[in-house]
Amino acid sequence: xxxxxxxxxxxxxxxxxxxxxxxxxxxxxxxxxxxxxxxxxxxxxxxxxxxxxxxxxxxxxxxxxxxxxxxxxxxxxxxxxxxxxxxxxxxxxxxxxxxxxxxxxxxxxxxxxxxx
Numbered sequence: 162x163x164x165x166x167x168x169x170x171x172x173x174x175x176x177x178x179x180x181x182x183x184x185x186x187x188x189x190x191x192x193x194x195x196x197x198x199x200x201x202x203x204x205x206x207x208x209x210x211x212x213x214x215x216x217x218x219x220x221x222x223x224x225x226x227x228x229x230x231x232x233x234x235x236x237x238x239x240x241x242x243x244x245x246x247x248x249x250x251x252x253x254x255x256x257x258x259x260x261x262x263x264x265x266x267x268x269x270x271x272x273x274x275x276x277x
Contacts, residue, residue, distance in 0.1 A: 162249070162266060165202065168242040171275040176236040181248065182268035183230050185222040191259035193250060194219050197234055200245035208245060219256050222264070229267065 168177070179197050199214040218234045250264055251257060 163247045166244045166246055166271065168273060172242055173274045173276045175274050176238045178236045178272045179234045180270040181232045181266065184227045184265045184267060186226065186263040186265065188224055188226045189262055190224040191222050192219050192256055193222060193259050193264045194254040194257040195232060196249050196251050198247040199237060201239050201241045202243040202245050203241055222259055
């Protein structure tokens with residue numbers, strides 16, 4: 162999933178964290194590798210330019226089919242308030258051991274600290 166997100170005007174310029182909500186398609190055990198690829202988009206910037214940050218999370222499946230799972234990713238600190246986010250599973254990673262099974266991305270939460 163790819164989206165452009167403007168952070169709220171009360172964002173304090175600090176670290177951003179992403180929480181993913183997802184579910185495994187089967188009761189099999191294994192690890193799933195999620196990635197958040199982030200680009201910082203200023204006005205008049207090409208949207209197909211190189212990304213600025215890669216945040217990765219390796220998460221064990223709950224071994225329960227279709228169980229909603231919450232996974233916090235590492236934080237990153239953007240340089241501007243407009244982000245281009247690409248959230249994806251890296252099923253080709255050697256650390257993704259959930260093999261040929263699907264992992265369904267259900268939702269995304271973006272957390273930030275507001276100015277006081």
